[in-house]
Amino acid sequence: MHTGWSDGSGSVLEMAEAAKERSYQYIAITDHSKGLKIAGGIDEKALAAQAREIAAANAAMRGSGLTVLRSIEMNLNPRGEGDMDPKALARLDIVLGAFHSALRKKEDQTPRYLAALRNPDIQVLGHPRGRIYNFRMGLKADWPRVFALARRLDKAVEIDSYPDRQDLNLSLLKMARKEGVRISVGTDAHHPDQLEFIELGLAAALKARIPPDRILNFMDLASLRAWVAKLRNRKR
Numbered sequence: 001m002h003t004g005w006s007d008g009s010g011s012v013l014e015m016a017e018a019a020k021e022r023s024y025q026y027i028a029i030t031d032h033s034k035g036l037k038i039a040g041g042i043d044e045k046a047l048a049a050q051a052r053e054i055a056a057a058n059a060a061m062r063g064s065g066l067t068v069l070r071s072i073e074m075n076l077n078p079r080g081e082g083d084m085d086p087k088a089l090a091r092l093d094i095v096l097g098a099f100h101s102a103l104r105k106k107e108d109q110t111p112r113y114l115a116a117l118r119n120p121d122i123q124v125l126g127h128p129r130g131r132i133y134n135f136r137m138g139l140k141a142d143w144p145r146v147f148a149l150a151r152r153l154d155k156a157v158e159i160d161s162y163p164d165r166q167d168l169n170l171s172l173l174k175m176a177r178k179e180g181v182r183i184s185v186g187t188d189a190h191h192p193d194q195l196e197f198i199e200l201g202l203a204a205a206l207k208a209r210i211p212p213d214r215i216l217n218f219m220d221l222a223s224l225r226a227w228v229a230k231l232r233n234r235k236r
Contacts, residue, residue, distance in 0.1 A: 012056075013060060015027060020061065069094060080119050127188070159185045162187065162194075177211075
């Protein structure tokens with residue numbers, strides 16, 4: 001396995017060192033974006049400062065075989081629109097997009113998911129339902145239709161491996177497998193110790209029989225970058 005995504009409050013270097021201990025080839029730092037200030041969301045200026053921290057971490061890890069990737073978990077509104085300057089996003093290695101508002105609606109939310117997948121600035125749809133165990137059920141949608149569009153656009157949907165989330169769950173993963181969509185396994189880790197949550201996401205992918213070649217994390221770094229570049233070239 002090559003990578004885990006990290007929404008880390010630990011320092012970049014701490015997360016990098018923990019990833020290296022797990023023999024990762026790369027790790028992406030995916031802090032929240034500015035629209036989610038309650039969760040420490042960062043704006044374009046802070047994102048640029050983080051780039052310098054990531055560059056320093058990569059310099060410190062040189063020769064280790066690990067690369068720290070620049071990323072973000074961009075906040076999406078219900079229309080699938082992001083809250084960051086596309087020019088800033090284009091400098092990142094990979095961009096996740098996720099919903100963090102209007103997550104208790106009971107009516108079908110398929111249109112917002114289709115809009116999010118069509119957002120040209122994101123490559124991965126993060127924790128799609130917005131589910132939190134014993135707190136929030138998450139949103140409803142025509143999931144086969146959502147996954148079919150993700151497959152057609154070659155976007156990925158995420159398993160958020162954090163124990164309270166497990167989103168996508170097993171039943172949705174089986175639908176995703178049937179549609180052939182790419183799967184991204186993220187830890188949602190806020191501390192180096194939480195990188196171990198990846199095991200929960202991998203167990204779900206294994207149980208749902210997701211083919212390894214459809215799991216983003218199993219790509220080597222060159223293949224991951226080529227995939228992102230292909231999606232961005234399509235935007236032009």
